[in-house]
Amino acid sequence: xxxxxxxxxxxxxxxxxxxxxxxxxxxxxxxxxxxxxxxxxxxxxxxxxxxxxxxxxxxxxxxxxxxxxxxxxxxxxxxxxxxxxxxxxxxxxxxxxxxxxxxxxxxxxxxxxxxxxxxxxxxxxxxxxxxxxxxxxxxxxxxxxxxxxxxxxxxxxxxxxxxxxxxxxxxxxxxxxxxxxxxxxxxxxxxxxxxxxxxxxxxxxx
Ligand SMILES: Nc1ncnc2c1ncn2[C@@H]1O[C@H](COP(=O)(O)OP(=O)(O)OP(=O)(O)O)[C@@H](O)[C@H]1O
Numbered sequence: 013x014x015x016x017x018x019x020x021x022x023x024x025x026x027x028x029x030x031x032x033x034x035x036x037x038x039x040x041x042x043x044x045x046x047x048x049x050x051x052x053x054x055x056x057x058x059x060x061x062x063x064x065x066x067x068x069x070x071x072x073x074x075x076x077x078x079x080x081x082x083x084x085x086x087x088x089x090x091x092x093x094x095x096x097x098x099x100x101x102x103x104x105x106x107x108x109x110x111x112x113x114x115x116x117x118x119x120x121x122x123x124x125x126x127x128x129x130x131x132x133x134x135x136x137x138x139x140x141x142x143x144x145x146x147x148x149x150x151x152x153x154x155x156x157x158x159x160x161x162x163x164x165x166x167x168x169x170x171x172x173x174x175x176x177x178x179x180x181x182x183x184x185x186x187x188x189x190x191x192x193x194x195x196x197x198x199x200x201x202x203x204x205x206x207x208x209x210x211x212x213x214x215x216x217x218x
Contacts, residue, residue, distance in 0.1 A: 021070030054198035094168035
C-alpha cells in the first residue's frame with residue numbers, strides 16, 4: 013500500500029509559520045480532505061505533500077508497502093489539479109491531451125479520443141483551450157488528474173467554476189477511482205467532499 017507520512021512538518025514563509033507540527037499518515041484506498049478558511053494553508057499543505065514545495069521543518073516520507081520511495085521520483089506518482097496550475101491555452105484539447113501523455117500516460121491505455129469523450133468534450137477536441145469556458149477548463153484540469161496513470165490524485169477546490177452537471181460529473185469520476193488510489197482534496201465547499209471519510213481542519217496546526 014502507498015503511504016504518505018509526515019512527522020512534525022511545518023512550513024514558514026519569511027517569518028510567518030503557515031502550519032507546524034503536522035503529523036499525518038495518509039494511506040491509499042481512501043480520501044482525505046483538508047478544510048479551513050481562506051489563507052489557512054490548505055493549498056500550501058497539498059503542494060508540500062505533492063512534493064512541489066519544500067517544507068521548513070520535520071520529516072516527510074513516501075512509501076510503497078513499507079519501502080521508501082525516492083522523493084526525486086515521487087512526482088511520477090502524483091497528478092494534481094489546482095486553480096494555480098494553468099493549462100497550455102495555445103493548444104487545442106487534442107494537442108493538450110497528446111502532449112500530456114508524453115510525460116504522464118493515461119490510465120488503462122485510454123486514448124486521447126476516449127479521454128475527450130469522458131470529459132464530455134468530444135465536440136471541442138479541435139478548439140484551443142483559450143476559447144473554453146471556465147467550467148470546460150476546470151473539467152479538463154480534473155480529467156488530466158483523474159485519468160492519468162498515477163496512484164495519488166490531488167484536487168484543490170475541485171468544483172470551482174463547475175455547474176450542477178459538472179459537479180455531478182466530478183462525483184462520478186471520484187466514484188471510479190481505483191481501490192489502490194489515494195485522493196487528497198483541499199476544500200471549503202462541503203458538497204465537494206460529502207463522500208470523504210477523513211476531513212482534517214488545518215486550523216489545528218496553527
Ligand atoms: N509564496 C508565498 N510567499 C509568502 N506567503 C505565501 C506564499 N504562498 C502562500 N502564502 C501565504 O500562506 C498562507 C496560506 O495560503 P494557502 O494558499 O495555502 O491558503 P488556502 O487555505 O489554500 O487558502 P484559499 O482557501 O484562499 O485557497 C496565506 O497567508 C498566504 O498568504
